[in-house]
Amino acid sequence: MAPETDDRPHHDVSFLADLDLVGEVSLGTSDRDEHATDWGTDEADAVRPDAVVYPESTADVAAVVAAANERGVPVTAYAAGTGLESNAAPLHAGISMDMTRMDAIHEIRPDDLQVDVGPGAIGADVDEAVARHGLFFPPLPSSGDISTIGGMIATDASGMRTVKYGEVADWLLELEVVLADGSVTTVGSKAAKTSAGYNLKDLIVGSEGTLAIVTRATLELAGRPEQIKGGRAVFPTLDDATAAISDAVTAGVDVAKIELFDAETAMLANAYSDAALPERPMVFVEFHANHGIDDEIAFCRTVFEAHNVEQFEMASGERMDELWQARKDITYAAEAYDPDREMGQPGDVTVPIGSYPEMIRAVKDVAAEYDLFVPCFGHAGDGNLHYFVLRDPDDPEEVARAEAAYGELVERALELGGTATGEHGIGAGKRKYLEPEHGAAAVGAMRAIKQALDPRGTLNPGKVVPDER
């Protein structure tokens, strides 16, 4: 919801009525309010777009972008609104381009291991459709039940299965996109690999709709594994748990997921459900194989035993799901934990795997120093750490303290050679870390690219590289 007083400059969008669109144009206040924020937008910063367009075809998107570009009206692509860094909330009003009706699963080509989908397709729906052919979309993040393929592309998403299968970007073959002037093109290739020309595809991935709007994506698929097992291992100390993870990755244990909980996160989980977890550091693992899965699990157990593992329970089917439930619920648990406290922006730093234990110690040190509760967990196999810096929104001093602690952790990750954001995108939320992370020359190059591909600043202006409006 946009604030009552939204006094930033707005735009004349009456030209939308003259376009011959299949999709709907909405000028309603509640629709516009809904598109002023995503999960990561601070309400105080929300800007209500002047119109919401629901395109139903590539031609709709192209017509709107071309007309808006001519008139200097911003266009910001929007979909499920589940972004965590205010990636899809417009900073300069204009048009919110809601892609959710372009959710078709256009064509499944099992022999090519490919599917063509609209950007509004929900990840889980794609997975379900291709499952009928014995296939799956390996890098699907855990938000895939609610987030769209377009949003995953826009934020360069990844998730639990990235440790085995890589990121969403690694499974994108070809994108159809609308450029800032309204022209339509494809980037990438339906071939599994290409070295023909500049890699525009991976430039557009993660650009949050600032360089182009994706209207169709060809995804690569894989055969569903015959065997899936997983479960939970409990360790006496965090150092044991992180050393076990590091050794497992280095030794090549073939895990499909490997996730860490610190004791505080286990505490959150217990408060939320009847999971009755031991309140100690633990590692969730999942294995995918076509045969020999028990050998792989035994290999993993051997590595974990060298690090004093106390419990090691693996299962399949429902029991596996039970063992994993606490990990799946963690965001809800953090929201529910303390009625007086909000969880704030989730941390998403990623560091070289050898520095993961040090990053976790930094979380503990910063939590103690700032006297805050900071449960942490994450995609440990990739060095990706999430954490919540809980704070009382009615206590400005505590909010300030939480923000300072949050910033210090990002700085610590950068010092360790890491990144401010491993998988949530830079959005509006983390723009201030872009230059500290990449340096002025690299940000200058990014700005030059934005200027080259979107000279009028039409597409999601102000995101990724701060604009100079």
Added chain:
Amino acid sequence: MAPETDDRPHHDVSFLADLDLVGEVSLGTSDRDEHATDWGTDEADAVRPDAVVYPESTADVAAVVAAANERGVPVTAYAAGTGLESNAAPLHAGISMDMTRMDAIHEIRPDDLQVDVGPGAIGADVDEAVARHGLFFPPLPSSGDISTIGGMIATDASGMRTVKYGEVADWLLELEVVLADGSVTTVGSKAAKTSAGYNLKDLIVGSEGTLAIVTRATLELAGRPEQIKGGRAVFPTLDDATAAISDAVTAGVDVAKIELFDAETAMLANAYSDAALPERPMVFVEFHANHGIDDEIAFCRTVFEAHNVEQFEMASGERMDELWQARKDITYAAEAYDPDREMGQPGDVTVPIGSYPEMIRAVKDVAAEYDLFVPCFGHAGDGNLHYFVLRDPDDPEEVARAEAAYGELVERALELGGTATGEHGIGAGKRKYLEPEHGAAAVGAMRAIKQALDPRGTLNPGKVVPDER
């Protein structure tokens, strides 16, 4: 070697003498001649650079690029010169920046699974250095014994092991680069994943030194597999062989390499060595595992048996190397095959895997139609097909016929949704296919990016996107 009469515009490079470089500047004719071509340059097109610089530090590269950029003098990075599309041969003379002395293996960080290397480091030397820590660089192409990491980055290289491990690009974490104005920056991150800002790293990969010159690369590594086995399977028909490969990939047989030979390629191999291959279609496979490798081989055999496999021999160690030798020697065999005929530019099309049999049929049809000998082979698991269109260089009619056949095969690959070049880069050799493959809007975007990052056209001008000089 540059031709006797090289009448294109050349440049005054006397400013190089005033730069305070650690590395050497060479104005010698033989040095300059050597840098006029790489393996893919047609001698008739060779342009002798005006100077060769052998930088020994990032500061050397930056100083030369900055000074050249001010003066409008082209700078083209060069290394092993093994490119197949004239990627590193200067089109507009100027300075050839020979990176081979920047070949240090700076730092191996086993706990991070990372190594920092100079761009001139030979792939096999990197692999050997990290082997002492039980690690390897998984995507190393088969040219890795002679080609450099910088060249692999410049051409977006991949190879036999890509079917399991992905491309070189997938294992690059961070690059230090010199931009066209001489500024130095890093792109990417030492973290295993990042979604912070535009992906400049993958834009620079495959850009053949037209957007930046790489001065240092952080590579990701993996633990060496405990078990390696491989060998050869022979099939009665090409259709059987390609169907077996397709099924193996779709079913998730965990191959580290899977390579096809047609009967004609087996014939080349027999003429070159005493391999005594059956002159029938065959598939070379290699498996990497930490345990259970024989189960995986049995799984593969089951899939191959459903496609009438006639011989299936797998081994380890020396016997495996013997079984694979013909595949490793194929380029030399093609060169040696017919003393009257050259092999020409090797084809490098890649198509969606479901269309691989159709692409191979196209090769056979075109060979018959044009009355040419066109042995084909390739990285079948990725849909990547190589072929040689043999031609007599002294027979202009046959050369013209071979060129026409070559072009028709690229067009056929594009019609099948494929790419003109899977792993050799676009270079000078395949620029004419860039727009047919990607369309005018995408090439326009590429040109805009080149203009934004290298407004004076200093870096390897004329490559990838044809310049407008």
